[in-house]
Amino acid sequence: MCGIVGAVSQRNIVPILVQGLKRLEYRGYDSCGVAVHQDGLLRRTRSTSRVAELDAQVANEAVQSGTGIAHTRWATHGAPAVHNAHPHFSTGPNGSARIALVHNGIIENHDELRAELQAKGFVFESQTDTEVIAHLVNHLYDGDLFDAVQRATQRLKGAYAIAVFCRDEPQRVVGAREGSPLVLGVGQGETFLASDAMALAGVTDQIVYLDEGDIVDLQLGKHWIVGRQSDGTHRAVQREVRTVHAHSGAAELGPYRHYMQKEIFEQPRAIADTLDGVSNVAPELFGDQAFKAFKDAEQVLILACGTSYYSGSVAKYWLESIARIPTSVEIASEYRYRDSVPNPKTLVVTISQSGETADTIAALKHARALGMAHTLTICNVGTSAMVRECAHAFVTRAGVEIGVASTKAFTTQLVALFLxxxxxxxxxxxxxxxxxxxxxxxxxxxxxxxxxxxxxxxxVIAWAEEFARKENALFLGRGLHYPVALEGALKLKEISYIHAEAYPAGELKHGPLALVTSAMPVVTVAPNDALLEKLKSNMQEVRARGGELFVFADSDTQISSGPGVHVIRMPEHYGALSPILHVVPLQLLAYHTACARGTDVDKPRNLAKSVTVE
Incomplete structure (x- = not known):
């Protein structure tokens, strides 16, 4: 969700900015833009098309400079339109643009600031909360951009990562972050900003992860960081420079039609890589001091969103049946807004593909504030905010996941949660x-x-041709396969735009059965487990109402194809780990249905890969 790239160099950095945006396309966006300091003025180019179109525009307009910022926007305030696209400008006293700014996040007090700035004569050209920051920095500017940004951030409420530069100070960019990720890249005689280290792959591998409240000053070959202290003031700080190999090669599509298809087929390798080096079961897999946290734990609280929430829901069955420990799974975006009963002896587990999910990070901080200090994260990015925030971590090795609809991240999360x-x-x-x-x-x-x-x-492809003509679908599962049904329904609706719902199969007669007709395909996850006979009864309820069943059945379930019943046989029953196998054909069904309907599989409408705002 939303990407930032910025640079200060003696060479033309426009190709670097645009290439950085291309590497961030997987996060999801609906507009993009670039702004530079050129010939003593600020210039910008914006587009509501893909970054490739922006690239053509800057080439056609001969945009080039050693100082600039670029952005991919996922719309929150204001529709996806050129006038709402970043970068935003604010005009100086002489009538030309003086401040250029890009922003990730949401400013909660933007209405109040907008009214104040309008009263001072600032004219707004967009509906975004971001333009408020640009005008505020301009209003506070008195010859020192760093000072103006520092003063402006004191007025902001909400989440932000910003990159700003000024017409009057060539070869200088200032960045700041609060609740949204931002990294500094250190090169040879040049400096960079980005919302993700991957944007700088091939440019520099020397990365500084900025902390909450940090403000950074980028100039030629040097940088300056101030960190927010406990009393709210800022003081100069040193942040560790890390060598981060964010290779872009992982983002190559290769022989596959879409990244999602590639990532589905990468799952055997991703699982093997995640298990590499695991020779025995021990708390130390999750950190040197994890044994005490595991020993003290009286219960487990899992916090996650979306697909990660469903992986946590599977883990609840495992934790209570195998480890015999009470477990609750909470949707992170809801957890911190309700009254709960904290237990200091709770192991708080967060799950996130990116490690930057704003709702999950906020829920984690809320849990800590309630006195629950034993924290652990399951995450796919070892340098992420989530890993830094938690006391213990297990970093999955799924590799870069480009498709918005998560696949290999989900199955590797399940492997980590089983461990x-x-x-x-x-x-x-x-x-x-x-x-x-x-x-x-x-x-x-x-x-x-x-x-x-x-x-x-x-x-599965043969089934997908049938599903592509439908507008609704039901998914059924029982026990630890109910969350798998939920994940299958989510995948179908995410990328094919077919309305899909999942239910525990035993709940059919309590309402959803009213929806069953011959036009409603019913996908059933049918492993050969203790609930199989109950599930068969539920399937008969569907057939009795004329419903058409599409069943993924283990080979020894004695479920056969017939009128209104279509069966794909799974190779083997896999016991407790069966959810990891059964989710794979559901991923394939969603993928091939979306292909048959001609949707944008890797970048479905209205969705973002990394949700870094509430």
């Missing part, structure tokens, strides 16, 4: 050596098992 379950079970004396060996053997076989499921793709 956490085993570690907690071991710590609580609930795991024998034989059980541990059996679970580890099953985990090591997972990549091969997933590969066998991927071989079902041709059968």
């Amino acid at each position: 956490m379950t085993l570690a907690l079970a071991q710590t609580r004396g609930r795991l024998t050596e034989d059980e541990e060996a059996g679970h580890l053997k099953a985990l090591r076989h997972l990549p091969s098992a997933v590969q066998a499921v991927l071989a079902l793709e041709p059968q």
Whole structure:
């Protein structure tokens, strides 16, 4: 969601800015733009098309400079339109643009600031909250951009990462962050800003992760950072410069039609990489001091959003049945806005693909404020804010995930959560050596098992042709496969725009059965587990109402194809780890249905990859 790139250099940085935006396209956006300091003036080019179109525009207009900023915007305040696209300008006393600014996040007091600035004579050209910041910096500017930005941030309420430069101070860019990620890149005689280190891949691998409240001054070959102190003042600070290999090669599409398809087929490797080096089950997999947190834990609280929430929902079944520890799973965006009963002996687990999900970070901070200090994150980005905020972490090794609809991040999250379950079970004396060996053997076989499921793709494609003509679908599951049904429905609605809902199969007769007709396909997740016979009864309820069943069944379930019943047989039953296998054909079904409908699979409408605002 929203990407920032900025640079100060002696060379023309416009190609770097545009390339950085291309590397951030996976985050989702609906407009983009670039602004530079050129010939003593501020110039900008904006577009509501893709970054490739912006690239053509800057080339056609001969935009070039050593100082500039660029942005991809995901609309919040104001429609996706050129006048709302970033960068935003604010005009100086002589009538020409003096301040250029880009912004990620949401300014909660923008209405109040807008009225104040309008009263001072500032004219607004957009409906965005971002333009308020540009005019505020301009209003406070008195010859020192860094000072103006520092004073402006004291007036802002909400979340932001900003990059600003001024017509009157060539070769200088100022950045600031609060609740939204921003990194500094250190090059040879040049400096960079970005919302994600990946934007700077191939430009520099020397990265500084800015802390909450930091303000950074970028100039030729040098930078200056002030950090917010506990009393609210700012003082000069030193932040660690890390070597970060954010290679762009992982973003190459290769022989695949879409990134989502590539990432679905990367799951065997991603799972194997995540399990690499795991020779036994131990709390130390989650950090050197994790044993005490696991030993002290009386319950587990999982905080997550979207797909990550569904992985946490699967983990609840594992944690309570294998580790025998009470577990609650909360939607992060709801958790901090309700009264809850905190227990200091709770292990708080956050789950996030990016590690920058604003709602989950806010929920984590809320849990800590309630006195729950044992925190752990399952995350795919080891340098993310979530990893830095939590006391313990397990970093999955899914690699870069470009498609907005998460696939390999989900299955690797499940692998990590299963390992956490085993570690907690071991710590609580609930795991024998034989059980541990059996679970580890099953985990090591997972990549091969997933590969066998991927071989079902041709059968799934045939189903997708049927689904592409539908506008609604039901997904059913029972037990720990109910969250898998939820994830399957989410995938279908995310990328094909088919309305899809998931229910525990036993809930059919309590309302959803009213929706069942021959026009409503009913997808059923049917593993050979203790609930199979109950599930078969639920399937008969669907058939009795003329509903058409599409069943992913384990090979030994005795469920056969027939009138109104379509069956794809899974290669094998996989016990507790079955959700990891059963979600894969649901991903394929969503993907191929979207392809058949001609939607933008990797960048579905209205959605963003990394949700860095509430």
